[in-house]
Amino acid sequence: MTRRIVVRLLQAAAVLAVVATAVFVLLQFAPGDPFAAALDGTNVPPSVRMEWRARYGFDLPPAERFVRWIGALAHGELGYAASRHRPVADVVADAVPRTLLLVGVALALGFAAGILVGLVQARHHRRWPDRLLGALTLGGVAMPEFLLGLLAMTWLGARWRLFPVAGIASLGDTATWPAWERALDLLWHLALPAVVLAVGVAARVARHQRAALLGVLGEDYIRTARAKGLGEWRVLWHHALPNAIGPVLALLGLALPSLIGGAVLIERIFGWPGMGLTLFDALLARDYPLVLAAVLLATVVAVVARALTDVVAESVAPRRARIP
């Protein structure tokens, strides 16, 4: 087991190095630099921009920049995000917890709702609740997240004013609020983006959960349980679910990259300043130290999540052998 983990880590590190190089090379071909964004319609002469480029080493040959970046990375330094006038580490330290919160809450909500919907569908298999929820979950998967986000923001936020439109905290003097009030405020702002992201997750989870439950419900031990006169919900909850949850939990690791991808546009629409938005802005600003750091981070998170998922899947799987 340890050996496998070590091999896998080494593999991941090697590929990470390849990815970092590829992203770097790609960004060298992309025209522009972090100093362009400020220059739309302004009267700043190009000579000033050249000075800024020189100041942050954007005039060095790409190879030298890469060596410098790698060298700094070896010392644990992520470099300087020129588009933000801050060290990359500071920018990332601000953004990562916000994205973890958003994605974490979306995952939790999505899985809870999805498993529940799957249960209801399995319970009422081929009757109207199943069909209705089936259509809804299909729509939930098929509808692009950014559209749902945009609709939620304009209608629920701006038009009906049920939720805050954007940001992570109420405006004004929130710094003086008690901690619990600030926490509530944060959740309040989290509501729309997290729910929008959770819809897609829930729909996917529900579809898997339903299929997995239906697969299990045909088995002998379920018939035995039913024969014992247990209620249908009890059968579902205590006997079918534990055996049908494995494949659904395996989704967790797979859902993360697409969730992070989906979070980019959602964070943009709801002004949620997490890693997705940071990465998107950094890409458009050609701020390569920030892009590289963000890409590496997203990759590491996803790889770790996959590894965790594997462990969870392995620990859940044996139950199938044990219970029947």
Added chain:
Amino acid sequence: MHLLTPRRLAIALCCLAACRGGDAASPGGILVVSAGADAETLFPPLTVGNQGRAVTELLYDKLADIGPGLNTIGDGGFVPKLASRWEWSADSLTIAFHLDARARWHDGRAVTARDVQYAFRVWTDSAVGAAQRNALATIDSISTPDSLTARVHFRERTPEQFFALVYTLIPLPAHRLAALPDSALHDAPEMRAPVGSGPFRFVSWTPRVQLELAANETYYGGRPTLDGVVFAVAAQGATVAARLLSGEADFLEQLSPTDFAQLPADGRVRAQAFGGFDYAFVQFNIRDARDAGRLHPLFGDRALRRALTMAVDRATVVRSVFDSLARPAIGPFSRTQWTADTTLTGIPFDVAGAARALDSLGWRRRGGDGMRERAGQALAFALLAPASSRTRQAAAVLLQAQFKAAGVQVTIEQVDFNAFLDRAHRGAFDAMVGGVRASPSPRGVRDLWGTSAPGRGALNWGRWSNAAFDVQVDSALAASDTASVRAHFRSAYQTAIDDAPAIWLYEPRIFAGLHRRLTTGAIRPDAWWSGVARWSIDPAQRLPRDRRAAVPR
């Protein structure tokens, strides 16, 4: 005064405010501004974008500010700020500024002449790379005969020397910064928590989220009416507008035409026009996109540029994209600039005339798709547009259809802003939808449309070159009475219009969006933030978010 730490000072001030509060006309309320971008930095020499200027100019005062008439010649109309008065030497090569003895930095130290001198050093040091450094090129040095007098020595007399100085140079707190080498200023923590001299002091900044300022209780110009200003930042245009429409924010600098259509019927949010200095154009590349040594195969030809201009119905473009929120542009200037002239003769929209001109140039319609060609070569070009600007994209789509009707094949290339700017800088385009925010000074026209040479044409991406235009602009900038400045600019503008280096598209009329609880008075077109210290929020319509900070312990 030295015994007062900033914290103690803050406590003292808050107590003072608490004693004063009570009556209905009392100051208060927190202005929330919905912004589409964040300041890049809070260090005045390095701010470029509008948002950066807004924040730094609330935090820092200038020596003097331009008057409501936006005159840029001499010192007419200028309003004293940090300098309570100034006097010119007989030869106009020296101006002595007398600082207001009451002016204080936010940490309580007095603003001195040394701060002016230091700021000049920072602004002109290439290690800092101040964006607007060129504006100070005619200043030789600044001396400090005493702590409240800064004497500015100019190398030469120019009509706009006073404007260029006070509009650009912002005194900086030398006592806090001078110990740092200039090259370290960029990244100094001080830049993220600045100590200024203006009507508002810095409270907190979460980059790309929100920036909070509080009233400077001891401001020498009198305490601002508002308790504070909060800038709430969002990236997506729809979100920025939604903040205002939902009542989360009180102010939005510029309503887009679509925002305008969504203004609630109950009058909760209203629009207020304040001019604006933007103008947009389709810029032709006069030189070959690949080889600057050659003329562009199409746009090197003045007659073709004029014919293409004639084929464009700008009034329709403006009404479709902006409804009534913009006007067709006239030439290389904004109507808000004082040198603007609305009586110039432009190239009229004339479909038949355009067709005749194109025919006579040999571009004839071919059978089949009806597109024009000459010697087997189609009349076709690419139109570059930035993906960051919805209005410029929309204009490109409308123009494309109009050109198609005239037999001209246009391909739109919509690229992200960095790629757009890069190609503009390299001259690697056929034509592009450009836009400029002009300044009150008409001087910028020389960089944008003058022949590329040292000191001019630095932003002339289309590489248009017209000797008559250059001479006329130079004469205008050298003239010292407003009448002859106007006259010279009038002929320069007419030259540019006739030679058609660009199709002058539109000038947005900027409407700010305001919550009705906000009272602003007139908004200055070049800087909406200039009067914020006098803005107020109706006490009857205060919200929970207007609560003042508790006294810090």
Added chain:
Amino acid sequence: MAGHTWRRLLADRTARAAAGVLGAAALAAVLAPWIAGYDPTAQPDPVALRLAAPSWQHPFGTDPFSRDVCSRVLHGARISLGVAAGAMLLSVTLGTTLGALAAVLGGWVDGVVSALVDVLIAMPRLLVVIALVATFGALSPWWLVVLIGGSGWLTTARIVRAEVRDHQQREYVTAARALGASRWRIVWRHLLPAVAPQVAVAAALALAAVIPLEAALSFVGLGIQPPLPSWGNILLDGSDYLTTAWWLVVFPMAAITLTVGSALVLADRLRVAIAGEGRPS
């Protein structure tokens, strides 16, 4: 045995309905020039006729440039589905090839492909594509196919690799090998047909993933260049008018959701058919 799968699929009513929707969308795309009432780029009157609500003349209304939304959605199907189908084909071909190679050759090839898949699959695809588009500038639909397709082969490769490895252990393959069939002959004659249903599942899923991707790319202004209509850039044109002109969003949204939903249902039913249970939903 793959043959049974296809037969079971054909017998499945839900699968037929989903295929029917996709077929109808494809037909609309092909026939768009003949069935659309207007030129999708024509701007009859961009002032008076902009943002007109649905009517008999314009059943889906008009957009901010006075263009007929119905015609644009129909022609948009050409671009959106064309790009999606092209990208799907490319990614499935790439994925099948790489997956099969990894499974058959094993060794370092397998190591490299698996490691690449493991890490690349962790990178948000939308961002990868945005980075590529930003690098290469305004792209023709063909290049979009290459970029989107080139970034989507991972899932297919993973599925095909697992399936081929699984089938390699089965008796019929061992038997063929014993009969002296060459390695590539076995791959071509036995393994690929055997994994074809799984590849079809991957293809349907790829289609379902690519359509929203194109929409998202166009939504940030970096996808299909105007004036060509795609479902994504119709949405972009409509995104400023969500509360004032619903028809700009509802119709392309319905088109996207219907086609993506059908592709998903098809993938589902295929899986059921493969499992052989033939359980009706």
